[in-house]
Amino acid sequence: MPRSFKRKGLITRQHVEYRGSLHLSGHVRIGGNLTVHGDLRSDQALFCLGRVTVHGRMTANDVFAGCGLEVKGDLEAKRVVVHGNSAAVQNFDEIAEEMISLLPARPRELDSPDFCTDLEVLVDDGTLLDLESDTQEYALQVGGDCSCHGLKSSGPIDVRGTWRASDVDALGLPAHANEIRVTGSLTCGSLQSPNDIQVYDNLYCVEVECRRLEVYGLAEAEHTILTSGPDGLSTGAVQDTYGQIFDTESGRDPLAKTRAEQVTPSLACGSIKAGSVSSFGSIRADTTIECKNYLKAHRSITAGVSIITGREHGILAGIGVPRGQWLTAGFVCAPERPPRILTGTYRKLGRRRASGVLQPMTLPRSPRG
Structure with missing residues (x-):
């Protein structure tokens, strides 16, 4: 059976794939896709420029998915921001800028002369080509129940x-x-x-x-x-x-x-x-x-x-x-x-009853014959 794995934090400019259940207790910033072949639990904010795919259940705090979010089981999160990939292909620079603005701390790489744009800080060139060539129908797709306090989506929801x-x-x-x-x-x-x-x-x-x-x-x-x-x-x-x-x-x-x-x-x-x-x-x-x-x-x-x-x-x-x-x-x-x-x-319309329900005026009784 696939094992469960706990990791404190994760920062990468590439794709991430894990076979099994994954528990992330720290800050997560991924420049490519995140694929988990099991359950995913994220205690802090999860930021992914690509698409997040979870083949089990997902429990998270805040989730940002630049190319969509797909959960085969139930989804429970505090706040979810997702973008549809058809729109993302044309707006990766804007999505990267939005993602960095929502990060809890400014990335140190922004002060480095090796990176010119927000997008370069988040993802490498090869990973970005993969994201641009991959399109999905839904921005948010949940196979089970979906429970979240706030949801903002720029693509279809299922x-x-x-x-x-x-x-x-x-x-x-x-x-x-x-x-x-x-x-x-x-x-x-x-x-x-x-x-x-x-x-x-x-x-x-x-x-x-x-x-x-x-x-x-x-x-x-x-x-x-x-x-x-x-x-x-x-x-x-x-x-x-x-x-x-x-x-x-x-x-x-x-x-x-x-x-x-x-x-x-x-x-x-x-x-x-x-x-x-x-x-x-x-x-x-x-x-x-x-x-x-x-x-x-x-x-x-x-x-x-x-x-x-x-x-x-x-x-x-x-x-x-x-x-x-x-x-x-x-x-x-x-x-x-x-x-x-x-x-x-x-x-x-008749008078409102104590219940507050709107009702028509009472009909007169029919005369007894």
Whole structure:
């Protein structure tokens, strides 16, 4: 079996490859690629001008990877800065300058007459040629779960497991993960997940597609926000609502007798601003919904302040339930009736309950006959 090895620090202008698990307890500065055929643990900051590849699990403090980071197992780090190799080929001088600016101490080689630039301090000529000829699709690729406090990436991101982070800035590039939990803000290009995405601050992206989306602040997408999952229950019986929104055979709505505060909408945000919005369940915004094109929901649409759509488009609510159920399951709810309601029934916003959940005014009881 490959042995585990502990080393205090590592500074080199060339590639590093180790067969086995590696524990680095000191400062690490590598001018080429770092490849570990096992687990990698780095107690202090790890700076690599090339690509970091770990065939096991990686646990680190701060990580800088100039040509990307690939971890076959789980990744746990405090802060991660990665650059995609396609961009790095043209900007190695800039990346070297950024890397040196982040180092805890100024390299002594910068004062030597043998080195003219930051790039020459970090990497030798032969290693640099290898880096320029090697291209990878993703800047960050994790085969398991990814947990980091801060993440900045200039290339696409792919996380096969659950992605948990505090703040993410992907500089407008694609990001994909099995499940996403961000306790701060998230900025990226195309954002995709087959499961749920939860952002505790603001979300800024080109487009987002997932099963359910919950954003505590503003969810802003240049193009489309799409949630493909139905509403759920916050009381433990979520699995009962993962099928059809409305059972057309029995004519039964599984959420009809559920209190509003117990329902988890497919799309729930503080406010929404997008090109178009579509949800397989309900849509709920604490303040405003602003949509340039169509606003579509299979169930109800609720906003605490206002709902705005494009003049040549409109609101399509209740498209997943029969017309006879629009009043209870396919309504459009806001303080004032929004224009261009194409499907669904308008219901005026009622008073907020103690739970803080937005609800329409109570329907009058039917007279007894």
